[in-house]
Amino acid sequence: MSAGKEARVYWGTDFKGNDIAVKIYLTSTVEFRKGLIKYLRGDPRFENKIPKSTRKLMSLWARKEFRNYVLMHQAGASVPEPITQFENILVMEFIGKRGEKAPLLKEVSLSIDEYYEIFKNLIEDVRKIYQVARLVHGDLSEYNVMIWKGRHYIIDVSQAVKVSHPNANEFLIRDLRNIRKFFTDVVGLEVPSLESLYNYVVGNANELEEI
Ligand SMILES: Nc1ncnc2c1ncn2[C@@H]1O[C@H](COP(=O)(O)OP(=O)(O)O)[C@@H](O)[C@H]1O
Ligand SMILES: [Mg+2]
The missing domain is CATH 3.30.200.20 (Phosphorylase Kinase; domain 1)
Incomplete structure (x- = not known):
């Protein structure tokens, strides 16, 4: 594939x-x-x-x-x-059916509402990965997220590091910046600031700023 x-x-x-x-x-x-x-x-x-x-x-x-x-x-x-x-x-x-793999986030074309759902769910996952798995993905972008039956799947996690890794913070900010950039520049959504996303993911804030 x-x-x-x-x-x-x-x-x-x-x-x-x-x-x-x-x-x-x-x-x-x-x-x-x-x-x-x-x-x-x-x-x-x-x-x-x-x-x-x-x-x-x-x-x-x-x-x-x-x-x-x-x-x-x-x-x-x-x-x-x-x-x-x-x-x-x-x-x-x-992820897909009978050998036909699901498309990447980069390849799909969805409605604004569907994109917003995916965005929110992705951020929730980045938060779970940080707070529960205690990991940072490190290569998150529209190329490493698949979309299947309206649901997103995060893939390609070999480079993910523990939150205690000396570069974990830098990797997390890069991941959030990539995701934010795709949803703002390519999709045209209005999404919370990078700072707000970061604070939500690491648990400095319990809610994501509403847009
Ligand atoms: N679990 C999976 N189910 C279906 N397709 C997958 C799966 N994992 C990866 N792929 C496909 O293989 C491609 C490469 O996988 P990935 O883990 O991203 O490796 P790479 O390091 O080569 O980018 C993905 O872009 C995706 O199209
Ligand atoms: Mg990949």
Whole structure:
């Protein structure tokens, strides 16, 4: 379904015939490796275990994505349900039907009201991911959100870091800025300020400023 440089995502079925998505991490370039290490350092789950071999690094990266999905799913965020992970392979719920993957937020065309619903639900999820899963996505944008049956699914969570990561705040602000930019500049919605979104997500405010 997708052949990125570092990972490929395939459609498959389990033994009962249910759709599954299979994400396989392939070899990494030097650039990608440098990128990964930035996200692994500062994460107490992984920082003392950064392997030298590419194969082991890709397995670690798949494990990191799997664990991030589990934490986000347990926190009640809308993500594909993680199923299992083995070495460099991650298996999860398939978003779409019979091998036809759902479109990305970037690719859909919805009514203003539908976009506003998606926006609000996305912010609620970023909040749950921060406050309950204690993670920051780190690569959130209209390219990493799928839309299926009127519902959003946050995907591509390998780079998500713990809120205690030294760059977590910077990543969170970048995520919120990306999301806000898409909904204001592309969709044309009026949405709360970046500061208001940030305060709501981290819990400095209990309500989102109404627009
Ligand atoms: N659970 C899933 N169900 C269906 N399609 C998926 C799923 N996860 C990813 N995809 C598709 O594969 C693409 C690449 O997946 P992603 O996790 O974003 O990896 P990458 O790191 O290559 O961006 C996504 O843009 C989406 O179209
Ligand atoms: Mg992606």
